[in-house]
Amino acid sequence: MINILGINAYHADASACIIKDGKLIFAVEEERLNRVKHWAGFPVESINACLDSAGLQLQDVDFIAFNSNPYTNLAKKIYYVLKRQRSLQFIKSRVKNTRTRLNAESDFDKHFPGIDVKSKFKKIEHHQAHLASAYYASDFDQACVLSIDGFGDFSSAAWGYAQANEINIGHYVNYPHSLGIFYQAITQYLGFKHYGDEYKVMGMAAYGNPVYVEQLQHLCIYNRSGHYELDLDYFLHHTNESTYGFDSGQPVCSDFFSFKLVEYLGPARNPTDPIEQHHKDLACSAQVVYERAFFNLCNRLYDQYQSDNLALAGGCAMNSLANGGISKQTPFKQVYIQAAAGDAGGAVGAAFSVAIDQGVDRNSLTMPHAYWGPAFSDQDYQRCIETYSKDFKQADCDIRHIENTDELCLEVASAINSGLVIGWFQGAVEWGPRALGNRSILADPRREDMQDILNLKIKRRESFRPFAPSILIDQVADWFEQDTEVPFMGQVFMIKENKRKLIPAVTHVDGSGRLQTVSQQSNDLYYKLITKFFELTSVPILLNTSFNENEPIVCRPQEAIECFLRTKMDYLVLGNNIISRAEQE
Ligand SMILES: [Fe+2]
Numbered sequence: 001m002i003n004i005l006g007i008n009a010y011h012a013d014a015s016a017c018i019i020k021d022g023k024l025i026f027a028v029e030e031e032r033l034n035r036v037k038h039w040a041g042f043p044v045e046s047i048n049a050c051l052d053s054a055g056l057q058l059q060d061v062d063f064i065a066f067n068s069n070p071y072t073n074l075a076k077k078i079y080y081v082l083k084r085q086r087s088l089q090f091i092k093s094r095v096k097n098t099r100t101r102l103n104a105e106s107d108f109d110k111h112f113p114g115i116d117v118k119s120k121f122k123k124i125e126h127h128q129a130h131l132a133s134a135y136y137a138s139d140f141d142q143a144c145v146l147s148i149d150g151f152g153d154f155s156s157a158a159w160g161y162a163q164a165n166e167i168n169i170g171h172y173v174n175y176p177h178s179l180g181i182f183y184q185a186i187t188q189y190l191g192f193k194h195y196g197d198e199y200k201v202m203g204m205a206a207y208g209n210p211v212y213v214e215q216l217q218h219l220c221i222y223n224r225s226g227h228y229e230l231d232l233d234y235f236l237h238h239t240n241e242s243t244y245g246f247d248s249g250q251p252v253c254s255d256f257f258s259f260k261l262v263e264y265l266g267p268a269r270n271p272t273d274p275i276e277q278h279h280k281d282l283a284c285s286a287q288v289v290y291e292r293a294f295f296n297l298c299n300r301l302y303d304q305y306q307s308d309n310l311a312l313a314g315g316c317a318m319n320s321l322a323n324g325g326i327s328k329q330t331p332f333k334q335v336y337i338q339a340a341a342g343d344a345g346g347a348v349g350a351a352f353s354v355a356i357d358q359g360v361d362r363n364s365l366t367m368p369h370a371y372w373g374p375a376f377s378d379q380d381y382q383r384c385i386e387t388y389s390k391d392f393k394q395a396d397c398d399i400r401h402i403e404n405t406d407e408l409c410l411e412v413a414s415a416i417n418s419g420l421v422i423g424w425f426q427g428a429v430e431w432g433p434r435a436l437g438n439r440s441i442l443a444d445p446r447r448e449d450m451q452d453i454l455n456l457k458i459k460r461r462e463s464f465r466p467f468a469p470s471i472l473i474d475q476v477a478d479w480f481e482q483d484t485e486v487p488f489m490g491q492v493f494m495i496k497e498n499k500r501k502l503i504p505a506v507t508h509v510d511g512s513g514r515l516q517t518v519s520q521q522s523n524d525l526y527y528k529l530i531t532k533f534f535e536l537t538s539v540p541i542l543l544n545t546s547f548n549e550n551e552p553i554v555c556r557p558q559e560a561i562e563c564f565l566r567t568k569m570d571y572l573v574l575g576n577n578i579i580s581r582a583e584q585e
Helices: 030-034 044-054 074-084 088-102 104-111 126-135 179-189 198-205 213-217 259-265 277-305 320-324 345-357 378-387 389-394 405-417 450-459 473-479 524-537 557-566
Strands: 004-008 015-020 023-029 063-066 120-123 142-152 155-163 166-174 220-222 228-230 309-313 334-337 397-401 422-425 439-443 468-472 492-494 512-514 516-518 541-546 571-574 577-581
Touching: 004 044, 004 345, 015 044, 015 345, 023 030, 023 044, 023 345, 030 044, 044 104, 063 104, 063 345, 120 345, 126 142, 126 155, 126 166, 126 309, 126 334, 126 345, 142 179, 142 277, 155 179, 155 277, 179 198, 179 228, 179 259, 179 277, 198 277, 198 320, 213 220, 213 277, 220 277, 228 277, 277 309, 277 320, 320 492, 320 512, 378 389, 378 557, 378 571, 378 577, 389 397, 405 422, 405 439, 405 524, 405 571, 405 577, 422 557, 439 450, 450 541, 468 473, 468 512, 468 524, 473 516, 516 524, 524 541, 557 571
Parallel strands: 004 063, 063 120, 142 309, 309 334, 422 571, 468 516
Antiparallel strands: 004 015, 015 023, 142 155, 155 166, 220 228, 397 577, 422 439, 439 541, 468 541, 492 512, 571 577
């Protein structure tokens, strides 16, 4: 049977996955292992982790699949550069990035010296990989497919129709037009300069009014075919002035908005400036403009192929606010959004594309859960606890082992009920950017003051960013206005009006919640824990935020312990081991 290594390299969120004997068995983002957020280099640690988990040597791998094919649209790229007479520096930087991706094969010689790699290398076009990562991972037998992002292989979107084993792409939006760039430029204008900061604008949008919609609409015009175009005068990403690189591993972009945008909207916010109402209004307006183009595209896609199913991927598929509106704003009835909808997921998409080409049964590729990363044994936990025994003593911690999971969950649910904050570390690391109950910090959603407590004890994050609710799948209809499975926090729904006051810590200012539905099949232990909390409180919901403190989500037990010791978390639960801190004032 066939073994395939899938790789996202030299894009943000570098990652790798492994298909062994025709089955996906492991996937992880490099940032979880090397601890550099959004790492964009060559994912050597992820590749090693894939091989280890599969019990394979590199020589056993039949195919190595990349989610980029720099030869795609090559003529268009050359024509674009010649026509626009771009500077030597602009051309050099683009050629450098392209050459790095083209040479990814030789990186194996560098990182695995002395190994004769016999695998066949396959380069899968960026959006083909995004679409494959969503469609083949879903259980749809046919679906409309849509990929939207900043850019990949000279395109920013692709859509079409998939049936059985085939994905047919009917449309592309090509460089330099991009909804992802539109959102990123506004994010930068609002003073959020780090790669991936768009979620802050999403959080802020609920505090604003859409007063700048008509102004911003001029920047991004959509048409009846579903396509859209930017007014390029307001953007720099296509000019000699723009830079994008990842020399230190972290993706770094220059500002993508032009001076004309500053003339049009007023001075851009500096990162240290206070956030004022007009910033919130701009965030809200940008979200509306994004959604108009997004829903227009979704509706045209439906008109063309008339499928009730939508498989969605690409960096913009992380816009959970827009995704939450799909069922109201479009005729689609079922939506599948990859757990790693962004570029990390491309590793899986590239591997899936090759697997399907090689005759692998697509039923062995579905991803009903997100727990594909490294996992640890109780022995690992015990060893780690022993290593940190002095620190635990110093911090006046109590350590217990509770073998019975019912008792463990009851103990933890009771602690949450009494207002404590829990670091919950279980099973395999989540694939994708969300903590989904295996590397999570958990707390009581009923407490008005829990957002402040969490920010004080651990997170120190902006007050406008909401915390998410994890809810038992069979209770969604009672608490949310839409009764849909959302296993990977990919959609924001409105919380029922009469319930909002009961769960203030996970209710956003507009009454919405970025929910995670939890089923017994997807995560038995987490389901059990929430059930215990439900039995104690009549609320089938826990506040769930990622287990980290201004760093990538913790991966190994030692990172969880260090995060616990560094912060003021009350409990750390490592498998069946509870480490509790003496009561704090
Ligand atoms: Fe992408």
